[in-house]
Amino acid sequence: MNTQPLILDIEHIQRRTHAVQLDIARYGVTLRLADFATLLMLFVFLVGFYVADPFHIASFIAQRFGANGTVELAVYALLLLMAGLMAVTIARLKRAHYEHKAKYRFSGSVWKVGIVIMAFTVFAEIYNATGNQQHSQFAKAENSKAFTALTSQKLGIGSSTAADNAQMVHLQGELAKHREYLATCKKTCYAQRVRIAELTAEIHAMEAGKVQANVQAQQANATAANALATQLRQLKEDYLHPMVKAFVALGIPASIAMQLIAGLVAIAFERMHLSASENLRDCYSLLDGLEQHLLNKRKEYASFTGTDYQPADSATTSTATLTDTPQPASAELAPAVAAAPVFKWQQPPPSHFPGFVDTNQRTPPACSTRTTEALHERVLRERVATPATAYTHATEAKAGEEVDCPQCGTRFRKVNKWHTFCKTACKDAWHNAQHPERAGYLKARKRKP
Structure with missing residues (x-):
């Protein structure tokens, strides 16, 4: 039986299997890149959550670890090690979850673990993104000339001057002097009492005015401080990202707008990460089907030939189909071709007498030719x-x-x-x-x- 169709089917399935294996390798690389990105994101989140803000750590390192450099360095190293181990563990759990989903489909526990892992990573991405945006916004605002001009303003408004204080001291001295006169007076006691009353009233009036001036100064300072804080806050809002400003124009607070934008980016990343796992799952499913189909074809080939299929069978069958006679391996092994005779005496003598007709060399009649052509056509169209x-x-x-x-x-x-x-x-x-x-x-x- 001709096994060439089976061999063609087997080779076709093997080519498709190889293509699917290349796709699986490509999606595997994509998942590894996503795994590395998740690892870095989680490390930054855990460092900022358990240790300190990354920008604070950079400033701390630039200051040569402060006064207690050795102790602080040991604490930082311990916390960084903890954050790194947690980041690697969570990233590997996420990768194992996606690979398990791709190979073995879903189960109840896998769904629960996947939801927890994805929710945690989305929260971590939102935390990192909003913190970085706020730091960038504040850094731009604080390095601006307008911020420097506002913070250099002096808000202290004096309630009393040196002249007011000197006058108060003078009046108190006069009051003390007239009280001494009143204690020793004999004929001017009434005049001393009147002068003491006048000085006392004047001192009380100055003290009341001083208190009122202090209250007014405090109110003016508070108003100026509020105005300065408003200007600084407005200056920081001016350095918001244009996308955040668009949300603020719609009535959404800037902090909520940052979280919405960061959440959208985080969910998009997680969805693309998940799509790579889904594509890998489809490739595994297709590969299983192709391997089962290939196994069935090889069983069918073995039932026809009695041997298992080998890649060399394809080349052997193709060669046998093209020619029925073995070809020499080299020119030395090929039989020598006799040269055509040049003279008539070199031609071989005739083997038959003159007038002999070889019936095997006669042309068949027309009817026989049609029969042969029809038979030949039937052989060519016979099922293979x-x-x-x-x-x-x-x-x-x-x-x-x-x-x-x-x-x-x-x-x-x-x-x-x-x-x-x-x-x-x-x-x-x-x-x-x-x-x-x-x-x-x-x-x-x-x-x-």
Whole structure:
């Protein structure tokens, strides 16, 4: 039996299997890159959450670790090690979850673990993004000339001057002097009492005015401080990202806008990460189907030939199909070709008498020629594979490829992927042969009035 169709099917399946394996390797690299990005993101988040803000750490290192450099360095190293281990563990758990989902589909516990891991990573990304945006905004605002000009303003408004204090001291001295006069007076006691009352009233008036001035100064300082704080806050808002400003214009606070934007970016990253896992799952599923199909084809090949398929069988079969005689391995092994005779005496003598007619060399009559041509045509159109193999090949072929009709063997070109038979009659005959009850149903349907 001719096994060439089976060999072609096996080679086709092997090529598709190799292509799917390349896709699996490519998606594996994508998952490893996403795993590394997740690891860095989680490390930054855990460092900022458990140790300190990354920019604070940079400033701390630039200051040579402060006064207690050795102790602080040891504490920082311990906390950084803890954050690094946690980041690696969570990133590896996430990678293992995606690989498990791709290979073994979902289960209840896998769903729960996946939701927890993805929620945690999304929260970490939002935390990092909002913190970095706030630091960038404040850094730009504080390094501006307007911020320097505002912070250099003095808000202290004095409530009392040196002259006021000197006058108060003078009045108190006069009051003390007249009280001494009153203690020793004999004829001027009344005048001293009047002067003491005047000085006391004047001192009380100055003290009341001083208190009122202090209150007014405090109110003025508070108003100036509020105005300065408002200007500084407005200056920082001016350095917001344009996307955040767009949300603020819609009535959404800047902090909530930052969280919404960071959440959108984090969810998009996680969805793309998840899509790589889903593509890997489809590749694994396709690879399983191809391997099972290849196994069935090799079993069919072994049932026909009695041996397992080897890649060398394809080249052997192709060579045997092209020629029936073995070719010499080199020019030295090829038989020598006799040179054509130049003279008549060099020609071999005739083996038959003059007038002999060799019946084996006669041209057959026209009827025999037509019979031979018809037989030759019938041999060329004879089926070279089993109907099941032809049906499988016609089903798996793509649109535009030429295949053999599984019913009659006619060669035709597929219009679309469902085009399996050359005509409808062959399709009906094939399915009727596969399912006899279908033919009975069609006959009964035709007999109905």
